[in-house]
Amino acid sequence: MRVLIGLEIHVQLTALSSKLFCPTHSGYRGGNPNTYVCPICLGLPGTLPVVNRRAVEYAVAVAKALNCEVSDRVMFVRKHYFYPDLPKNYQITQYDGPGFTSIARSGYVRIFVDGRTKMVRIRRINIEEDPGKIHYVGGIEEAHYSLVDYNRSGVALLEIVTEPDMDSPKEARIFLDKLIAILEYLGVTETALEGSFRVDANISIEGYGRVEVKNIGSIKDVEKALTYEIVRQRRIIEQGGAVARETRHWDERKGVTVPLRAKEFEEDYRYFPDPDLPPITISNDMINMIASMIPELPDHRIERFMVQYNLDEYRATVLVLSKWLADFFEEGAKMYSNYKRLADMIITDFLRWVKELSIDPKRLSVKPYDIVRLLELLDKGVLSIKMVKELMPHVVSGGINIDEYIKLVGYTRIDDEQYLEQVALEAVKENPKAVEDALKNPKAINFLIGAVMKKTGGRADPQKTKDILVRVLEKVRNLEE
Ligand SMILES: [Zn+2]
Known part of the structure; x- marks a missing residue:
């Protein structure tokens, strides 16, 4: 029927x-x-x-x-x-x-x-x-x-x-x-x-x-x-x-x-x-x-997004059907060239929180740069995808300065070697028994890696932490000799 x-x-x-x-x-x-x-x-x-x-x-x-x-x-x-x-x-x-x-x-x-x-x-x-x-x-x-x-x-x-x-x-x-x-x-x-x-x-x-x-x-x-x-x-x-x-x-x-x-x-x-x-x-x-004063309309813009930003029809359509979202994307695309990654972040996590917090898009204080900055920090390995997801509601609701916010709430720069070394030194000081073990048996270093992880809320890069701990233990060994 x-x-x-x-x-x-x-x-x-x-x-x-x-x-x-x-x-x-x-x-x-x-x-x-x-x-x-x-x-x-x-x-x-x-x-x-x-x-x-x-x-x-x-x-x-x-x-x-x-x-x-x-x-x-x-x-x-x-x-x-x-x-x-x-x-x-x-x-x-x-x-x-x-x-x-x-x-x-x-x-x-x-x-x-x-x-x-x-x-x-x-x-x-x-x-x-x-x-x-x-x-x-x-x-x-x-x-x-x-x-x-x-x-x-x-x-x-x-x-x-x-x-x-x-x-x-x-x-x-x-x-x-x-x-x-x-x-x-x-x-x-x-x-x-x-x-x-x-x-x-x-x-x-x-x-x-x-x-x-x-x-x-x-x-x-x-x-x-x-x-x-x-x-x-x-x-x-x-x-x-x-x-x-x-x-x-x-x-x-x-x-x-x-x-x-x-x-x-x-x-x-x-x-x-x-x-x-x-x-x-x-x-x-x-x-x-x-007719000559009619601005670019959705059909044309969808096609342009597919060509200019190499997006598929689905992504282009979702962005374009909300004019403000498409404008937001295009602003961001001027600063960040992985367009697909940018589109995905905007369509999924970003849009989800705009809806969840029922924010009128016209009153949104978050700027395209904020989303671009999150992506940059993600690309550099400074933030994990999990951290980005945690940060998103704050970014969407507050118009916060992401770099300052990360410092404020203690999101550590996990690729910051100086910082990791400082934490590693603390871990070494606090766990003399584990240090003793590690000096004898290289595998025992895992306990100290765990200690650094604990101190950084799981945000330290494990490989970097290990490298740094090996260096620190080497220094300790030299001192003892
Ligand atoms: Zn009247």
């Missing part, structure tokens, strides 16, 4: 400083309810929306980056539905149908799944306004009343709709990782911001009814919700039932989907052109100008 998955991604253009149709500041997060509002985004009668030019430019940039055909006209429509989070009782959006057009359509995103390349087609991209937010006091089921906050109302959104080209939750995750990486490289949105990225997932078993799971807030939850739905729908089909065409809600806490309402059909929305917003023409010059 083939699974068909299509996604509708809503992403806020958080790089904009104002909302889509009014000058109200769009950085509403952390603000008191209903303080980031004006008569336009509150939908008061007599107000007129004006399109944020930069929002259109960002949409064109996203469209080009997703290999879409860009429309030469921007047209807005009213999508009618009655809900308290929508003060006008309609949402200003775009529609791809007879007489209308989305800003862009017919694109694709290339993904790598299990060693092969696959294209996920983009059906269309719409520009639209975000609704406000409803707060159910005490939780959606327990609330006796709800409150509405219009701070989010009118914030610019892109709605990116795919064809049902993904056939597993894993593919959906890989696609979303790639899409987010592209948006991040374009600098139009920060998907780490709460609520800036929401997914509606359409899922069906081929030949059966389609279910839409609404408003999933993270990639991890998309994967979980889809996995849950596949099991649920298969079970219904196996029992001879029919999968109802409906909209469901993903309950993160319980890890289940629950029915929300019977699916609305497009005709229920009574789309018609917004008479307040006449169509805007987008010239080819404008499209070309925006």
